[in-house]
Amino acid sequence: MLPRGPRAFSQAAATALRPPSGSAPERLCVAELPGSELAYFAEGGGGGDGGRPPRGFLPPPGRCFSFCVPSGPSAGERVRAARLHRRAEQRLSREPFGPGGAAEVLPLLAYAGPSGSRPEKGFLVRDRRRLPETERALEDLVRLILPPPARLLSVYEAAAAEDGGGGPLWRSLWRLQGAPESKVLLGRARVAGAAEPALHPAAPHLLDGAAVFASFEAARASLRECLSVIPEAKAVLDLVDGCPVHAKKGDFPVIVIEGLDATGKTTVTHALKDSLNAVLLRSPPPCVSQWRKVFDDEPTLIRRAFYALTNYIVASEIAEQSTKSPVIVDRFWHSTAAYAIATEISGKIQHLPPVHHPVYRWPGDLLKPDLVLLLTVSPEERIRRLQGRGIEKTREEAELEANNIFRQKVEESYLRMENPACQPVDASPSREEVLKTVHHLIKKQCHFP
Numbered sequence: 001m002l003p004r005g006p007r008a009f010s011q012a013a014a015t016a017l018r019p020p021s022g023s024a025p026e027r028l029c030v031a032e033l034p035g036s037e038l039a040y041f042a043e044g045g046g047g048g049d050g051g052r053p054p055r056g057f058l059p060p061p062g063r064c065f066s067f068c069v070p071s072g073p074s075a076g077e078r079v080r081a082a083r084l085h086r087r088a089e090q091r092l093s094r095e096p097f098g099p100g101g102a103a104e105v106l107p108l109l110a111y112a113g114p115s116g117s118r119p120e121k122g123f124l125v126r127d128r129r130r131l132p133e134t135e136r137a138l139e140d141l142v143r144l145i146l147p148p149p150a151r152l153l154s155v156y157e158a159a160a161a162e163d164g165g166g167g168p169l170w171r172s173l174w175r176l177q178g179a180p181e182s183k184v185l186l187g188r189a190r191v192a193g194a195a196e197p198a199l200h201p202a203a204p205h206l207l208d209g210a211a212v213f214a215s216f217e218a219a220r221a222s223l224r225e226c227l228s229v230i231p232e233a234k235a236v237l238d239l240v241d242g243c244p245v246h247a248k249k250g251d252f253p254v255i256v257i258e259g260l261d262a263t264g265k266t267t268v269t270h271a272l273k274d275s276l277n278a279v280l281l282r283s284p285p286p287c288v289s290q291w292r293k294v295f296d297d298e299p300t301l302i303r304r305a306f307y308a309l310t311n312y313i314v315a316s317e318i319a320e321q322s323t324k325s326p327v328i329v330d331r332f333w334h335s336t337a338a339y340a341i342a343t344e345i346s347g348k349i350q351h352l353p354p355v356h357h358p359v360y361r362w363p364g365d366l367l368k369p370d371l372v373l374l375l376t377v378s379p380e381e382r383i384r385r386l387q388g389r390g391i392e393k394t395r396e397e398a399e400l401e402a403n404n405i406f407r408q409k410v411e412e413s414y415l416r417m418e419n420p421a422c423q424p425v426d427a428s429p430s431r432e433e434v435l436k437t438v439h440h441l442i443k444k445q446c447h448f449p
C-alpha cells in the first residue's frame, strides 16, 4: 500500500525557509536529482541549513549551471514560456548534453525570488568534468532560445574545501549579451540548502492554467493561444465548439474505467460492453486521434489542455448515448488530471499535493459519471503483462525505476480524486474474477432504468 495522508502546512517549515539573518533569500529553487530526490536551495540572503549546500547537489570537482524560462500571468505568456522551455528541453536532450553526453540535465523550478511569485521552470546542468565545451554550448543555447532580457545563466562552483568535502557553494549570475562569449557578471551569491516547504512549490499553480484545467473555458483559453503556432489547434477547437455546452447525462448509468497502462482497461471495457449491452466510448475519442501525436509532442500545458478539451467532446457523446443505453468509458478526466499532476510535481509520492487539495476536484462544468473504477495491479503483475505484449524487456533498469515512481504518483493521484472518487479494484486476479468484482460493484451502485 502506498503511503497516504494529508500533510498539514507547518509554520515551522515556512519559518525554516527564511535565512537566519532575516534578510530574504535572493531566489529559492528546487532541483530534481537522480532517483527523484528533491534538492531545495536558496541563493543569496545568507542561506539556511547552516550555509551548507544541499546534499548531492554538486559532486566535487564538478560545476553546475542553471537557467529558467520566465513566464507571465496571461494564457499567452504561459503558452509562449512553455514552448520555449520545451525547445530548450529538446536541445538539452542532444549532444553535448543528455544521455551519453558530458553533462547531466535535471529539472529545476525557481519558485520565489526577485522576479515575482510565479514559479519559473528551468534546468540544472551538472558537468562533473568541468569541460569548457559545456559552458559554451549552454551559453549558445540560452542566447538562441531566450529573449535578451531573460538571457541569464547561473554558474555554481564549490570553493576548495580543506577537509576534502564540498566547500561552500557559490553562484555567479551572468547576463549573456548578443555576441558569442560576450557576457556581464551581475553578481555572486552563496548557495545553501533550504528547508523543504510543506507544499510542493508547483502545487499552488497547477490550477492556474498550468496543467490541470478546472473548466472548459480554462482549457479552451490555453489552446486558443496556440492557434498561430499549432494549426491542429483550430481543428480541435472547431470540434469542441460544435459540442453542446453543459452536456447532461441521460437515465442510463455511465461507468468510467481508469487505470495505468496494462492494468486491463481494454479487457474490462470490452467485456462490459458485451455483458451490459452498453456503448463503449474512450477519451480521447477517435475523432481527434489524428492530432494526438502533435499534442503529445507539445509541452505539458498544451498537451493537457488538449486532453482536457477532448473530455468535453466525450461528455457530449456520453450525454447522447446515455439516453439510450448504459455507457462504458475507457479513461476520462481522472486520467487527464492524474497524469498532469504526476508530471508537474517533481520528486516522489510524498511531494504530491495533500488529499482534499482542489487539484483533485472534478470540474464543475463536466458531465459526471455514476461510477469510476480504478484498476490496479501489482508492479510485478504489470511487468508480466507488459512482457506479454512485448514491451519493457529492453528497457534500462534506471528507466524502469523512474517509471515506477511516476506510476506510483499517477496511481496515488487517482486515489485522491474526489466527487466522484475512483474506487480501486484489484485487477491482478484472472480476467473472470476481475469481471465478477466489477459486475458486483456496478450492480450495487448503479441504477438501470
Ligand SMILES: Nc1ncnc2c1ncn2[C@@H]1O[C@H](COP(=O)(O)OP(=O)(O)O)[C@@H](O)[C@H]1O
Pocket: 259, 260, 261, 262, 263, 264, 265, 266, 267, 268, 385, 386, 388, 389, 427, 428, 429, 430, 431, 432, 434
Ligand atoms: N485479469 C487479467 N489477467 C491476466 N492478464 C490480463 C488480465 N487483464 C488483461 N490482461 C492482459 O494484460 C495485457 C494488458 O491488458 P489491457 O486490457 O490491454 O490493458 P490496458 O487497456 O489497461 O492497457 C493484455 O495482454 C491483456 O490480455
Ligand SMILES: Nc1ccn([C@H]2C[C@H](O)[C@@H](COP(=O)(O)OP(=O)(O)O)O2)c(=O)n1
Pocket: 260, 261, 262, 265, 283, 284, 307, 308, 311, 331, 332, 333, 335, 336, 337, 339
Ligand atoms: N482522458 C485522457 C486519456 C489519456 N490521457 C493521457 C494520459 C497519458 O499520458 C496517456 C495515456 O493514454 P494511452 O492511450 O497511452 O493509455 P492506454 O493505452 O489506454 O493504457 O494519455 C489523458 O490525459 N486524458
